[in-house]
Amino acid sequence: MTTQIRADTAGLSGASRPAAENPSGTGEHARRRTRSRTAVRLLGRRILVMVPTVLLVSLGVFAVAAASPFDPLTAHLGDNYQSATQAQRDAVTQAYGLDDHWFAAWWKWWVAVFQGDLGWSSTMRQPVAELIGQRLPFSLGMSLAAFISAAVVAIALGAVVGMRRGGILDRACTTLAAMLAATPPFVVSLVLVSMFAVGLGWLPTSGARRPGDDYSVDGLLTHAVLPYLALTISMIPWLLLTMRSAVVDAAASDAVRGARARGVGGWTLLRGHIVPVSVLPTLALLGTRLPELIAGAAIVETVFGWPGLAEALVDSAVALDFSLLAPLAVGSAVLVLIGSALSDAAAVSIDPRIGLRA
Structure with missing residues (x-):
């Protein structure tokens, strides 16, 4: 999908005029309505594009599954594979349609989905739904x-260090962000476990509850601290560096120099002139980093034994559990497409200088 970005010179020139030329604010209100309508149209177009994209993603999942060198019958039979007779293997193959062509299996899966049946997970031994x-x-x-x-930490901290370019805080944050950006999420997870679970003994190492206990709010919050920190820390670096770079560029622009010449400074300058422009690259990056969030969540949930779908996605891929793998892969693709569309729509709504067309 190609996204074209064009400068809206009329909106830019209108935004730069003094407020005295438009005391009623009618022009600004009309521009906001126009941007809102543009954002809604963009979302509608992206939804239309999403339908064939999701179909192609699901088709690719079944095609790649067919090319896999692993035998799905092994995953279905598990420990009973070696002791199963040929008749039992043939029965399982026929029952699960393992001998179907991948395109026929793809078609049957979609027919079943529209009928409300997501199938049976051989990995988890329960219905997928x-x-x-x-x-x-x-x-x-x-x-x-x-x-x-x-997002909150990266935008806030990126704005602060960007306004203090070259200072001690800026150098410390950018160096730490660069180091964390090069660190895989599982390394961050292991470091947190070593420090706070094994070393200090403050937090549990894995799971979402103590063995034998039912799920409770206190138990969930206690067990969620480390995976939450690992996933958050893994996502901050690129967002922080992007926001910091955008703030540095905005602070050096002619518009901000003009605001400074008029006596605008401090929080008013940051809030009214720098952040609204600088946050746009970060919003765009938020939409494109959703695959990283999904991949990071899969790693973090696996390390910490968190009972989420990301862990199930990894288990289903390893065990060739395609009944579970297909809906999770399609759901991940839908999440990424929705996130990208929402980030672009937010950019259209916030900045009058930008127009996006799907």
Whole structure:
């Protein structure tokens, strides 16, 4: 999908006029309505593009599965594979349609999905719909909390260090961000476990509850601290560096120099002239970093034994559990497409100088 970005010179010139030329604010209100309508149209177009994209992604999942050198019958039979007779193997193959052509299997899967049947997970030994319903809140809560926290910290800290370019705080933050950007999430997870779980003994090492206990709010919060920190820390570096770079560029622009010449400074300058422009690259990056969030969540959940969908995605891929792998892969693709569309729509709504067309 190609996104074209064009400068809206009329909106830019209008935004630079003194407020006295438009005391009623009618022109600004009209421009906001126009930007809102543009954002809505953009979302509508992206939804239309999303349909064939999701179909192609699902088709690719089944095609790659067919090319896999692993035998799915081994995953279905598990420990009973060696002791199973040929008749039992043939029965399992026929029952799960393992001998179907991958395109026929893809078509049957979509037909079943539209009928409300997501199939049976051979890995988890339960219906896929039931499995997703049980694990989705764990993944959604963890990922959403880490996503929001990373965005808030990166935008706020990036704005501060960008305004103090070359200072001690700027050098310390950029150096640490560069180091963390080169560190895989599983290394961050292991360091946190070594420090706070093994070394200090403050937090549990894995799971979402103590063995034998039911799920509780206190237990979930206690067990979620380390995976939440690992996922948040892994997402902050690129967002922080992007926001810092955008603030540095905005602070050196002619518009900000003119504001400084008019006596505008401090928090008013940052809030009114620098942040609205600088936050746009970060918003765009948020949409494109969703695959990193999904991959990081899969690694973090596996390391910490968090009972989410990301861990199930890894297990289903390893065990060739395509009934579970297909909906998780398609769901991940939908999440990425929605995130990209929302970030672009937010950019259109915030900055009058930008127009995006899908």
